Amino acid sequence: MNTATIAQPRLRLEDPHDCTDATDVLCVFDAFFDGLVRHGQDGGYVPALAKSWTVSGDACTWTFRLCEGLTFHDGTKCDADAVILSLRRMSRADKGYTLGAPGVWHQYLGDARIIAPDAQTVEITLARPMADLLDVLVYGYVIAPRAIDRYESGDVSTPVGTGPYRFESYRRGHDITGRRFDGWHGKQPANAQIRFVLEPDAGRRQTMLVDGEAQVASCLDFQQSHVLDHGD
Structure with missing residues (x-):
């Protein structure tokens, strides 16, 4: 299959450093961006930009070793300095908006010391122990440094990350x-292209899934979706 189609109730591009729990937004982010780690299928954490990590005994100092040869979609190098630019941006008091409240990530990373001991290492030293830092860093999406000025100006129209897919186009409402x-x-995606399509009606999204017009459909109606065969 050349194209994977995902039917969603909402379709929009946003600043990846603003906090959200909207699955339709996070799905798009995960296609175009990486954090240091990702959620694994077993509920744990797996490498993303970081191939390995260690934590001090007091759970305050976390050290991440980056994968070799990382590049952004614009061809620039993704090293520790680039990662730190994004982590510091997301941790600002004026970033991380959710439900109109800024500073979501600031409460976790605002007083952290984030440094690059070398080009392949990111070290985060927290003011207080934090056992679930990895859960925050899953959403610490790394933006190409060249694109940050655009995001600062409010232009979110062209995502530039390191993710499995490079952004091609956005047709608002389509x-x-x-x-x-x-x-x-990472492992090369099976599909050459990914396409997120807007379909506000849950019944229509389910029909698209059944008819093969979409391979994934989010936010289906709980009762109506019972007719789908999920397998045992």
């Missing part, structure tokens, strides 16, 4: 498309 990024650090 779809968002991405093309497989051959320079991605």
